[in-house]
Amino acid sequence: MPGRNTLGAPKGLLRHRRTTGDEFWKKKLRDAEELKTRQAEYNEAVPTNAKVIFYESMSGARMMDSPYALFARIFDDPAFRDHHHVWSVRSQDLVPDELKDEPRVTFVTRNTDAHMYFLALAGHIIGNSLLPEHFVRKTEQKYLNTWHGIAYKALGRTEDSPLGAAGSVYNLLQATHVLTPCPFMTETELSRFSLRGVFSGSLAEIGYPRQDLMLNMHQDRASRIKEELGLDPDRKTVLYAPTWRGNKGTARFDADQLEKDIDSLTKLDANVVFQAHHIMLRHIKDVDYGNIIVPPPSIVTNELLAVTDLLISDYSSIFFDFLATNKPIVHYLYDYDAYPYVSGWSGTTVTEQISPTT
Incomplete structure (x- = not known):
């Protein structure tokens, strides 16, 4: 209560x-x-x-x-x-x-x-x-x-x-x-x-x-987060953090694609954590996450990044934050050909750095 x-x-x-x-x-x-x-x-x-x-x-x-x-x-x-x-x-x-x-x-x-x-x-x-x-x-x-x-x-x-x-x-x-x-x-x-x-x-x-939450996290806080998430200390931790599709007011996400991705991620020999963008949550109900870890609201995204060894994302700006760790990033852009025409882009200064094979 x-x-x-x-x-x-x-x-x-x-x-x-x-x-x-x-x-x-x-x-x-x-x-x-x-x-x-x-x-x-x-x-x-x-x-x-x-x-x-x-x-x-x-x-x-x-x-x-x-x-x-x-x-x-x-x-x-x-x-x-x-x-x-x-x-x-x-x-x-x-x-x-x-x-x-x-x-x-x-x-x-x-x-x-x-x-x-x-x-x-x-x-x-x-x-x-x-x-x-x-x-x-x-x-x-x-x-x-x-x-x-x-x-x-x-x-x-x-x-x-x-x-x-x-x-x-x-x-x-x-x-x-x-x-x-x-x-x-x-x-x-x-x-x-x-x-x-x-x-x-x-x-x-x-x-x-x-x-600062990511770069200057105290060790005791990191230990509590790992314990709360149930992370296996002998495995690397992978965070999958995709963003929504469409435009504000018409936001959407492909739940079928997510289920396929979740199925693939469950086969990794790693702690796999799924963090949805808050706008996505209304579009991905009733998804079976299997052994994928879904963090509670009490753990904020940048705290998750502090205990993450590899980030998988798409068009989310979360990867800019994670760059500061010098840890690997996988850009998973399964709808690369369609996405720019749906949500637009900020400009070539950013997008020329990313390709479907990154």
């Missing part, structure tokens, strides 16, 4: 809320205009608290990516012991057991009063994608957008989509701070998201915090 803190917070932080109980924590608003109105009301009524930090990864998919890496570092730092942390998650089932009774962490779900309330309360907001379209940053709030990978697929403005992704542009323009991992992504975000000449915040080309 969820601990008391999965749907709670210190009373001192809740004095400005307009509803209580399930109406505050669980009831979701569905109407877009009502959401905008309610968020505006909270922005007006709730004073900003510089010691509250709000985190969200991929619309609340789970605690993951660079926001999680920053949380893990800040949470353990004695200098921030008096700060309260708020995580946006799609389901309370995604709350790690070790945090369910942690008084310094609160969990909220999108489109609830609780989510909007803490968005208005937090002095610092950390995200890696898009916050809700009803979010409007208050002047005194600091908003860090870390983004979530090197643009392997088409992103933002392209020849086929000259206006680009309006939601991403609107969201990034509200950020006070933006991180990029390399010159390629700096240029991509400035040009593909129409930031050049209009972005008034700070853009820092300093890498992704999530890489």
Whole structure:
């Protein structure tokens, strides 16, 4: 059962809320205009608290990516012991057991009063994608957008989509701070998201915090992950981490192909781990994974990479992260001829390095 803190917070932080109980924590608003109105009301009524930090990864998919890496570092730092942390998650089932009774962490779900309330309360907001379209940053709030990978697929403005992704542009323009991992992504975000000449915040080309989870993992954490996954210490560990197909809104994945791949992977003399992109999960139900290891949500992707000896992937930008380990990568591109016409490409600077035989 969820601990008391999965749907709670210190009373001192809740004095400005307009509803209580399930109406505050669980009831979701569905109407877009009502959401905008309610968020505006909270922005007006709730004073900003510089010691509250709000985190969200991929619309609340789970605690993951660079926001999680920053949380893990800040949470353990004695200098921030008096700060309260708020995580946006799609389901309370995604709350790690070790945090369910942690008084310094609160969990909220999108489109609830609780989510909007803490968005208005937090002095610092950390995200890696898009916050809700009803979010409007208050002047005194600091908003860090870390983004979530090197643009392997088409992103933002392209020849086929000259206006680009309006939601991403609107969201990034509200950020006070933006991180990029390399010159390629700096240029991509400035040009593909129409930031050049209009972005008034700070853009820092300093890498992704999530890489620290992989490159600087403590040995005791690595041992716990291996134990939790049930890895055989006498075997190498292979991670298969494919991405979704199609476009946002029409995402898909070939479950039949996956079943064939899983069948082949089960024959390897290795610990084989399967990590699906979170968008894929709705398309691959009822798949028999056999002896393939499927990690729980409590183990984030970059932690998996830390205990991986070989990565198998396709068009996922995960391989850019894994390059830093100098370990082998297999690019499994079974639909290479069709894929570029479905999802597009970011440009030859990336794709010329990859071929069907890599």
